[in-house]
Amino acid sequence: MKVRVSVDEDLCTACALCYDELPEVYEDRGDGIAKVRDDIGGDGAIVEGELAERVLEITEECPSGALITEVIEE
Numbered sequence: 001m002k003v004r005v006s007v008d009e010d011l012c013t014a015c016a017l018c019y020d021e022l023p024e025v026y027e028d029r030g031d032g033i034a035k036v037r038d039d040i041g042g043d044g045a046i047v048e049g050e051l052a053e054r055v056l057e058i059t060e061e062c063p064s065g066a067l068i069t070e071v072i073e074e
């Protein structure tokens with residue numbers, strides 16, 4: 001599976017869940033708001049395999065719906 005990942009920084013409430021649980025993909029942009037890590041491609045980066053599965057799980061858990069994950073290949 002491949003997914004395209006992004007974060008709606010306006011919706012994020014800085015709860016820290018995504019970058020605590022999945023620091024391979026998300027990070028704190030500096031003020032607690034989440035962003036996609038620059039070193040994997042930043043906003044719109046493609047994530048695949050087991051990491052993509054975990055991204056989908058964390059997307060469901062985000063309390064504010066700020067994680068935007070698009071499945072691009074099953």
Ligand code: SF4
Pocket residue numbers: 007011012013014015016017018019032033034061062063064065066067
């Ligand atoms: S889980 Fe959602 S609300 Fe929490 S830091 Fe990540 S994007 Fe923001």
